[in-house]
Amino acid sequence: MTTFEEPAVIVTPPHTLAPAQRALALIGGDLTEKSLRLHLEGLSGVDAVGLEARASALGTRSIKNASKVRALDTIIGLIDLTTLEGADTPGKVRSLVAKALAPDAADPTTPRVAAVCVYGDMVSEAVRALGSSHAVGSDSAGLNGAVNVAAVATAFPSGRASLAVKVADTAEAVVAGANEIDMVIDRGAFLSGRYGLVFDQIVAVKEACRRADGSHAHLKVILETGELTTYDNVRRASWLAILAGGDFIKTSTGKVAPAATLPVTLLMLQVVREWHRLTGERIGVKPAGGIRTSKDAIKYLVAVAETVGEEWLTPQLFRFGASSLLNDVLLQRQKLSTGHYSGADYVTMD
Amino acid sequence: MTRLAVTKTYKLYIGGKFPRSESGHVYEILDSNGAFLANAAKASRKDARDAVVAARAAVSGWSAASGYNRGQVLYRIAELLEGRRAQFISEIQHSEGVSEAAASGQVDAAIDVWVWYAGWADKYVQVAGNGNPVTGPYFNISTPEATGVVAILAPQGSSLLGLVSVIAPALVSGNTVVVVASALAPLSAISLGEVLATSDVPGGVVNVLTGLAAEIAPWLASHGDVNALDLAGGEELDWIELQQLAAETLKRVRPPEPGIAAPTIERITFFTETKTVWHPKAMI
Numbered sequence: 001m002t003t004f005e006e007p008a009v010i011v012t013p014p015h016t017l018a019p020a021q022r023a024l025a026l027i028g029g030d031l032t033e034k035s036l037r038l039h040l041e042g043l044s045g046v047d048a049v050g051l052e053a054r055a056s057a058l059g060t061r062s063i064k065n066a067s068k069v070r071a072l073d074t075i076i077g078l079i080d081l082t083t084l085e086g087a088d089t090p091g092k093v094r095s096l097v098a099k100a101l102a103p104d105a106a107d108p109t110t111p112r113v114a115a116v117c118v119y120g121d122m123v124s125e126a127v128r129a130l131g132s133s134h135a136v137g138s139d140s141a142g143l144n145g146a147v148n149v150a151a152v153a154t155a156f157p158s159g160r161a162s163l164a165v166k167v168a169d170t171a172e173a174v175v176a177g178a179n180e181i182d183m184v185i186d187r188g189a190f191l192s193g194r195y196g197l198v199f200d201q202i203v204a205v206k207e208a209c210r211r212a213d214g215s216h217a218h219l220k221v222i223l224e225t226g227e228l229t230t231y232d233n234v235r236r237a238s239w240l241a242i243l244a245g246g247d248f249i250k251t252s253t254g255k256v257a258p259a260a261t262l263p264v265t266l267l268m269l270q271v272v273r274e275w276h277r278l279t280g281e282r283i284g285v286k287p288a289g290g291i292r293t294s295k296d297a298i299k300y301l302v303a304v305a306e307t308v309g310e311e312w313l314t315p316q317l318f319r320f321g322a323s324s325l326l327n328d329v330l331l332q333r334q335k336l337s338t339g340h341y342s343g344a345d346y347v348t349m350d
Numbered sequence: 351m352t353r354l355a356v357t358k359t360y361k362l363y364i365g366g367k368f369p370r371s372e373s374g375h376v377y378e379i380l381d382s383n384g385a386f387l388a389n390a391a392k393a394s395r396k397d398a399r400d401a402v403v404a405a406r407a408a409v410s411g412w413s414a415a416s417g418y419n420r421g422q423v424l425y426r427i428a429e430l431l432e433g434r435r436a437q438f439i440s441e442i443q444h445s446e447g448v449s450e451a452a453a454s455g456q457v458d459a460a461i462d463v464w465v466w467y468a469g470w471a472d473k474y475v476q477v478a479g480n481g482n483p484v485t486g487p488y489f490n491i492s493t494p495e496a497t498g499v500v501a502i503l504a505p506q507g508s509s510l511l512g513l514v515s516v517i518a519p520a521l522v523s524g525n526t527v528v529v530v531a532s533a534l535a536p537l538s539a540i541s542l543g544e545v546l547a548t549s550d551v552p553g554g555v556v557n558v559l560t561g562l563a564a565e566i567a568p569w570l571a572s573h574g575d576v577n578a579l580d581l582a583g584g585e586e587l588d589w590i591e592l593q594q595l596a597a598e599t600l601k602r603v604r605p606p607e608p609g610i611a612a613p614t615i616e617r618i619t620f621f622t623e624t625k626t627v628w629h630p631k632a633m634i
Contacts, residue, residue: 334574340595341399343575344406 033196046231097129114315115148142315157253202244221246248284259289288321363543365404366553382447408554413524421471494622496524498577509535519617
């Protein structure tokens with residue numbers, strides 16, 4: 001009699017992802033790589049032509065002078081004044097902070113920026129330079145002149161480091177006093193379809209943002225849309241970042257061209273609007289890199305106001321990641337207040 | 351069968367390109383008999399703003415070129431003007447109503463002025479600079495350098511020679527120029543722009559605006575990014591007011607000069623700033 005052996009079937013239990021409240025609520029209890037993939041790949045495709053047409057239509061709004069005055073002040077209040085160079089020094093960070101506190105030394109009515117954005121090792125220097133103007137917690141940027149410190153972490157800008165290094169990078173910046181963490185996603189993993197890995201990393205970094213008192217430093221998730229190649233990918237990555245617990249979704253590091261574009265930002269705003277309808281929760285958006293003129297920045301304000309509504313135009317929900325934008329805004333502001341065109345000699349050199 | 355006349359629309363010359371006026375406005379250029387000659391763009395304050403932006407962007411490159419190189423580039427313009435001689439003669443004849451001989455004489459004079467100024471590009475520093483006497487083991491050296499963006503009101507009465515006589519000296523030291531051409535006879539100015547666009551002069555070094563100087567000049571005079579103002583052709587304007595506007599932003603201002611500015615080295619050095627450096631002598 002021959003014995004019949006059952007072929008050995010190796011059953012691998014579904015890889016369970018790190019628990020993230022939002023994803024559990026939306027996708028359900030069995031949060032796995034597969035269920036996440038099904039969800040993200042089930043998102044409807046982006047109508048690229050329609051998106052770009054809508055974005056360029058938003059750029060044609062006529063902004064009258066009185067609105068322009070308000071728009072310029074709003075833009076300043078939404079700027080994350082940024083220095084992310086290998087050549088940064090404590091002195092450079094101190095002068096950046098001085099500019100954040102008094103963008104136009106000749107005009108004390110100029111509002112302060114929302115935050116200064118620096119590398120992790122410069123956080124303590126930025127905090128010291130801000131002194132009593134350093135915002136408490138993560139939600140008070142822009143209130144009573146408080147300025148946040150944002151730190152880029154997780155092996156910015158490439159994101160090519162082990163998870164342990166990324167988590168340590170983040171935790172160190174939070175301990176040093178960063179109110180906000182700008183993390184980069186692993187684009188390599190995302191583009192090769194390993195959504196679960198990206199998801200787990202965001203969850204882990206979010207956990208590293210926890211302060212000793214239990215509150216969180218705000219987490220901005222940089223999608224680096226210039227490397228994602230398609231609008232469909234941008235939509236998926238936006239969903240992924242929100243599901244994993246991002247407080248903000250941010251377009252780019254500013255180190256890769258193209259950086260922020262209006263269509264990409266509009267698309268991310270649409271995802272945020274969708275999420276708000278679904279859950280009532282408000283997620284922030286931060287276009288970064290490539291926005292150099294007031295004219296461009298005003299187009300973004302229009303896009304925000306007409307996509308998610310004017311209540312998004314606060315430092316808690318919308319930011320510009322920029323360094324040279326501020327000077328252009330100050331020049332336009334001087335033009336409006338003095339009546340004649342100003343020049344680069346009348347703003348600081350950065 | 352009569353052929354339909356194809357008249358040229360003269361556009362602005364800003365940043366190496368030929369845009370229409372941002373305002374969309376044009377005005378008619380009439381010949382000396384009052385007949386229609388062409389349409390020219392009527393520059394607005396925003397065109398002036400764009401021109402200053404283009405001029406500012408061009409300062410670093412043009413002023414960093416060696417004097418020798420600038421001289422070569424300017425001389426090349428004289429060569430190209432020679433090649434377009436017929437076009438300039440015809441434009442001058444029509445808009446000024448002068449004889450062909452007189453027009454030809456003006457083109458000759460304009461080309462000679464270019465060549466004269468081009469020659470100074472690698473020499474004016476030696477003439478205007480100085481080794482200052484000091485009582486110590488140092489050299490103390492003063493050299494003139496370009497001041498930056500120069501806004502110029504071209505003489506109203508002359509189409510080519512007047513224009514060339516005011517823009518060439520400003521270019522020699524490495525300044526970039528925004529020039530408001532003669533309102534009545536701007537065609538040669540735009541044709542000069544066409545010459546410059548095909549020469550080796552980088553875009554933005556010369557920017558030509560056509561239209562009413564009275565409308566554009568106050569914006570240039572008060573502009574914070576303009577370093578100097580040449581009111582050469584502004585004697586009909588309220589130029590005291592323009593001087594006051596310019597003083598707000600500490601500009602160098604050259605008062606109006608009736609007629610055609612004679613070529614002088616002083617016109618070159620007027621639009622420069624003096625840099626003085628100390629340098630230790632070696633122990634010999």
